[in-house]
Amino acid sequence: MSTLTERSRQQKLYLWRRANGVEVYTDPAPVRAHIETLMGWGMTLEMIRQGADCSGQAVRFIVDGTFPRVKAELAQRLLQVDHRPGPSQWFALAVGARRRVEALNTMGWQSQYLAERLGIYDRVKLQSMIKQPRIRYTTWLAINELYEELSASIGPGNNTMVRARNRGLASPLAWYDIDIDHPAAIPSRTAQRSHCKDGHALSPDNILVSSTGHQQCRECHRIRNRASRRRAMPGDVAEGSRGSQGARTPDLVV
Incomplete structure (x- = not known):
């Protein structure tokens, strides 16, 4: 059984890491930027702390710039925290x-x-x-x-x-x-449908919502309605009606 105190063990671990080129401390700036992004999305420091399984004081000191450097292992855990919920978070x-x-x-x-x-x-x-x-x-x-x-x-x-x-x-x-x-x-x-299949821009004033809740292009709907009305009016009937309206009644011979 080892008789080393905790302080001695940490000192020996630090010297071993330094001798083998293992990074012990790192720049806190990227970690601070990541935490600020998470907080901008609505996450609290407590949620971030729980996700990284660290102390709340450490997170606060990184955010307010108290720590000029941060342990690489802690930095890695904090950078792995993202928007996805985890069972360790309340x-x-x-x-x-x-x-x-x-x-x-x-x-x-x-x-x-x-x-x-x-x-x-x-x-x-x-x-x-x-x-x-x-x-x-x-x-x-x-x-x-x-x-x-x-x-x-x-x-x-x-x-x-x-x-x-x-x-x-x-x-x-x-x-x-x-x-x-x-x-x-x-x-x-x-993200994908900025225009309809006929090239009309799907702006808010050009979107028509049907009775079933589906969105349609208002301009395409207008074009289809005009075409439908034209098909419903036969050409000969239309011309006949125009001819009857435009024809003059012949003078009567007495």
Whole structure:
């Protein structure tokens, strides 16, 4: 059994690392920038501390510049913390939970049904929870599991589906292969469809929402309507009506 004190052990470890070229300390600037990015997304210092499994004081000292250098091992753990929720954290960013609930709404799953499945039993409370910047990790996990179960099927609420799509909410298909929890993520339908298939810009004033909740190009819809009206009016009838209106009545011979 070793009789080395903790101080002696740390000293010997430091000398071994230095002799073998193992980096012990590093510049805290990249770590500070990473922490500030996480905080800009809504993460707290406590969430970051829990994700890196370190002390809150160490994180605070890095942020306020008290540490002129930081241990390389601690820096690596902090740089590995990102927006994705982890079981070691009490809270998680709520943006992914909100997007999942909204995506299920576009599939016809009512918020009241989702609230009951989550054990909340109140759709107003569910909506209030997911609109907050942060949510409990256990709640985020439950919403994620429910999303995985229901996102590929159609729910019974047709009115819910229409209202959600009229609001322009993204469906589960729009989030396919995209990190739905990333605060800066954009659903594919928004990122890819800037113009319709005929080249008209899909600006807000050129988007028409149908009764089923689908978005259409307003200009294309106008062109189709004009073409449909022209087809419904035969040419000979139109010419005949114009001829009858333009013809003069012959003078009567007495």
